[in-house]
Amino acid sequence: MSRLAAALAALLLLFALPAEAHRLKLFAQATGENIAGYGFFIGGGRPQGADLLVTMPDGTEVSRLKTGADGGFSFAPPAPGRYHLSLAAGDGHFAELDISTDGTLAAPAAAPPQASVTADLDARIEAAVARQIRPLLEAYEAADGRVRFNDLIGGLGWIVGLFGLWAWLRSRRDRHGD
Amino acid sequence: MAHIPDGVLSLPILAAGTLAGAGGLALGIRGLADRDIPRTALLAAVFFIASSLAFPLGPTSVHLLLGGLVGLMLGWKAFPAIFVGLLLQALLFGFGGLTTLGVDLVNMALPGVALAALARRFIDAGNPLRSAVLAGATAALAVIVTAALVGGEIALSEPAFTPALGIMAAAYLPLAVIEAAVTAFVTLYLLKVKPEMIVAPASLGTVA
Missing domain, CATH: 1.20.5 (Single alpha-helices involved in coiled-coils or other helix-helix interfaces)
Known part of the structure; x- marks a missing residue:
C-alpha cells in the first residue's frame, strides 16, 4: 500500500505544476459604446469560432456573434443598458456574464458646444480609466477560477x-x- | 470537460440524469462492503485530483476523467466514488452545477462501469500486456462515450448550443489517447504490484 501511496503522491506532484482549473470564462469590458472582450479557458487556450449570444435582461435576443481566432469579440449594442452575454465553446463548455454600458456615455447629438466638450472629456477619461484597470480585471477573472x-x-x-x-x-x- | 453547468440542460434531461445517477449511486452503495471502503475512497481521491487539474492542449485545455480506470477498479462502486469527487468539485471550484450532478455523474461513471464490466473478464495477471492494452482501449472508449453523452444531452436540451462535432473531436480525441496511455500504464503497474486491485473479487462487477 505504501508503494501505491508513493505513486499517488508522484501523480499529485506531476499535476501540481500546472495547477489550473478547467473552466471556460468570459471577460468583457464596456468602452464607449462598445462591448469587447474574449473567452478563455482557465487551464489555457481561447475558444475559436465559439457562439456568443447577447440578450437583454428579459431574454430578448440582441445579437449573435462568433469569437475570432484569439477568442475575442466586439460589438456595439443598439442602446446603452444591461446586457447578458452567454458563450458556448462548442465542446460543452459555457460561460455567462452580465455587463452594463454606462448610459452617460452616449453623448446627445444636439447638445450645446459647452456640454459636448465636457462629454468628450468624460468619454476620454472613461476610456483611460478602462484601459488602466483592464489588466486588474483580467487578473481577477483569471484568479477567480484557479484551483x-x-x-x-x-x-x-x-x-x-x-x-x-x-x-x-x-x-x-x-x-x-x- | 464533462462538467455541465446549471441552466443549460432541459428539465426532462435533468430528471432522467438525476434518476439514473441516483440509481447507480444506490447500486454502488449497496455493494459497498467494509473492505471496499478504503479502495473506493482512494479512487475518489484520485478522480478528484486528476479531473480538477487541467493542462493546456492546443486551443483548449483538457483534464483526465479516468472513468475507465475507476470503472475497472471499482465496478458499480465507481458511482459513489465519482459522486463524491463531483460534489466537492462543484462546491469548492464551481465545476459543473449542483442541479446537473446526476447527469454529470452518469456521463462520467456509466461508460467506464459498463465498458469495464465487459473488458474485465479478459483481464488477468497472467497476461499483463494484453490486459493493459485492453484496459487502455476501455478507457479511450469510455472518454468517447462520455463525450457523446455530453454532446447528445446538450443538443437535446438546447439545439442552439449543439456542440460542434469538429470541436468536440479536437477536444476529446487527444484526451482519449492520453487516458488510454495512463490507464494502460496504471493497469500494467497494478497487475505486477497488486493484481487484486484490478483482477477483482467476483463481487465487483455485480451487485453483491
Missing part, C-alpha cells in the same frame, strides 16, 4: 473524512448485529 493547492488538499480531507464516517457507521451497525 488552489489548499482547496485540493481540503477536498482530499473531505474524502478521507466522509469515508471514515461511512466506515464508522458500518462498524457501529455491525456491532449491533452481534
Whole structure:
C-alpha cells in the first residue's frame, strides 16, 4: 500500500505544476459604446469560432456573434443598458456574464458646444480609466477560477473524512448485529 | 470537460440524469462492503485530483476523467466514488452545477462501469500486456462515450448550443489517447504490484 501511496503522491506532484482549473470564462469590458472582450479557458487556450449570444435582461435576443481566432469579440449594442452575454465553446463548455454600458456615455447629438466638450472629456477619461484597470480585471477573472493547492488538499480531507464516517457507521451497525 | 453547468440542460434531461445517477449511486452503495471502503475512497481521491487539474492542449485545455480506470477498479462502486469527487468539485471550484450532478455523474461513471464490466473478464495477471492494452482501449472508449453523452444531452436540451462535432473531436480525441496511455500504464503497474486491485473479487462487477 505504501508503494501505491508513493505513486499517488508522484501523480499529485506531476499535476501540481500546472495547477489550473478547467473552466471556460468570459471577460468583457464596456468602452464607449462598445462591448469587447474574449473567452478563455482557465487551464489555457481561447475558444475559436465559439457562439456568443447577447440578450437583454428579459431574454430578448440582441445579437449573435462568433469569437475570432484569439477568442475575442466586439460589438456595439443598439442602446446603452444591461446586457447578458452567454458563450458556448462548442465542446460543452459555457460561460455567462452580465455587463452594463454606462448610459452617460452616449453623448446627445444636439447638445450645446459647452456640454459636448465636457462629454468628450468624460468619454476620454472613461476610456483611460478602462484601459488602466483592464489588466486588474483580467487578473481577477483569471484568479477567480484557479484551483488552489489548499482547496485540493481540503477536498482530499473531505474524502478521507466522509469515508471514515461511512466506515464508522458500518462498524457501529455491525456491532449491533452481534 | 464533462462538467455541465446549471441552466443549460432541459428539465426532462435533468430528471432522467438525476434518476439514473441516483440509481447507480444506490447500486454502488449497496455493494459497498467494509473492505471496499478504503479502495473506493482512494479512487475518489484520485478522480478528484486528476479531473480538477487541467493542462493546456492546443486551443483548449483538457483534464483526465479516468472513468475507465475507476470503472475497472471499482465496478458499480465507481458511482459513489465519482459522486463524491463531483460534489466537492462543484462546491469548492464551481465545476459543473449542483442541479446537473446526476447527469454529470452518469456521463462520467456509466461508460467506464459498463465498458469495464465487459473488458474485465479478459483481464488477468497472467497476461499483463494484453490486459493493459485492453484496459487502455476501455478507457479511450469510455472518454468517447462520455463525450457523446455530453454532446447528445446538450443538443437535446438546447439545439442552439449543439456542440460542434469538429470541436468536440479536437477536444476529446487527444484526451482519449492520453487516458488510454495512463490507464494502460496504471493497469500494467497494478497487475505486477497488486493484481487484486484490478483482477477483482467476483463481487465487483455485480451487485453483491
